[in-house]
Amino acid sequence: MKISVLALEDVFDTGLSAVLDTLETANELAGECSRYDVRCVGVRAKVCTHQGFEVRLAAKAHRAPDLVVVPALACKQPETIVAALARADVADAVKLLARWRAGGARIAAACTGTFVLGRAGLLDGHRATTSWWLGPTFRREFPSVELDHEQMVIADRGALTAGAALAHVDLALTVIRERSPNLADLVARHLLVEDRASQAPFIAPGHIAHDDDLVKRFETWTRRHIAESFDLARAARAVGASERTLQRRIRMVLGKSPIAFVQDLRLERAAHLLRTTRDNVDNVARSVGYEDGATLRVLIRRKLRTSARNLRRTG
The missing domain is CATH 3.40.50.880 (Class I glutamine amidotransferase (GATase) domain)
Known part of the structure; x- marks a missing residue:
């Protein structure tokens, strides 16, 4: 060859x-x-x-x-x-x-x-x-x-x-x-x-977001409200954009939806807390906006399955 x-x-x-x-x-x-x-x-x-x-x-x-x-x-x-x-x-x-x-x-x-x-x-x-x-x-x-x-x-x-x-x-x-x-x-x-x-x-999700001012503002706002239920309309008002504009810009810059990016930020924060504190999964889940640890576990497993599926596609 x-x-x-x-x-x-x-x-x-x-x-x-x-x-x-x-x-x-x-x-x-x-x-x-x-x-x-x-x-x-x-x-x-x-x-x-x-x-x-x-x-x-x-x-x-x-x-x-x-x-x-x-x-x-x-x-x-x-x-x-x-x-x-x-x-x-x-x-x-x-x-x-x-x-x-x-x-x-x-x-x-x-x-x-x-x-x-x-x-x-x-x-x-x-x-x-x-x-x-x-x-x-x-x-x-x-x-x-x-x-x-x-x-x-x-x-x-x-x-x-x-x-x-x-x-x-x-x-x-x-x-x-x-x-x-x-x-x-x-x-x-x-x-x-x-x-x-x-x-x-x-991947550091926030680092990627800094490529665009609007997405950076959204990322900063999300981190400040990470323990709260996500509401796109509220987020759009907070960063000074329409819902449609915010969705389009995040899709263009990050290749994903706003809620998917929010999940990335939540999982990043949860992983950090699980590594550096003695909080149990339920407490960590609530601190990043999920009702209980079961939801957090499901999202982590889904992330792992997606990575494995993409590996099979690549292979």
């Missing part, structure tokens, strides 16, 4: 290394069977990583590889990744990816590398994931993509996308698992990587 790892200027060092090291580990453990022919290529002869290391790259092949992987650009904020998409080398990479995809190559990316695939139009109409805190920016830039920022890896019709930072390892393991689940398990054991189906445990 021929894999081209497409490195761009200011590439995220850990992302590039994680993909290369995971695939190399697979080759060493596989012996002569099921080996991966991996090349680090670029649209320039060399790139400088974010940490200042110079990487000389193989010339890009005219013939499409079996798979091309785009590691993350070292952009951690919405404005920096959007600015990076306007760079000349990214524009050249977009053209190359489109040509390789037309030639039959599968495409893959992790973290902010998914934005490069999005700019190339290669994720339109697909399910995809990205770095959880960049979900609102991704939705705004690529509205034709069905984004699920809670998933760690999503495979959909020839496109593989993965979440933030160390999800590069999960992406590489997914590639290996498609050919040999046993080898992927062995590589994961060597690298001490646990099964991580979802980014959900790492």
Whole structure:
């Protein structure tokens, strides 16, 4: 299997290394069977990583590889990744990816590398994931993509996308698992990587909300009234918007309904209280707006089932 790892200027060092090291580990453990022919290529002869290391790259092949992987650009904020998409080398990479995809190559990316695939139009109409805190920016830039920022890896019709930072390892393991689940398990054991189906445990709901002023006001108001029954009309009045506007904006920014976001905030707070206090489940449930612990338990189990179901869809 021929894999081209497409490195761009200011590439995220850990992302590039994680993909290369995971695939190399697979080759060493596989012996002569099921080996991966991996090349680090670029649209320039060399790139400088974010940490200042110079990487000389193989010339890009005219013939499409079996798979091309785009590691993350070292952009951690919405404005920096959007600015990076306007760079000349990214524009050249977009053209190359489109040509390789037309030639039959599968495409893959992790973290902010998914934005490069999005700019190339290669994720339109697909399910995809990205770095959880960049979900609102991704939705705004690529509205034709069905984004699920809670998933760690999503495979959909020839496109593989993965979440933030160390999800590069999960992406590489997914590639290996498609050919040999046993080898992927062995590589994961060597690298001490646990099964991580979802980014959900790492997500800070309030951090995502800060991408939009109205959603931020809604999040702040909700936290102040988290122990009370939720009323959309009351919330809309409190943040100075109509119910319809509030619903539309939260859907656009977060990809979910207001009540679903409220549940995220309640579950986040409940999890914190269960970890840091001696309150029982019933008391914690009432402190975050639920009548009893049974409701809280149901919502937690539902969240876990949803993550498991999405993992099966991905697999």
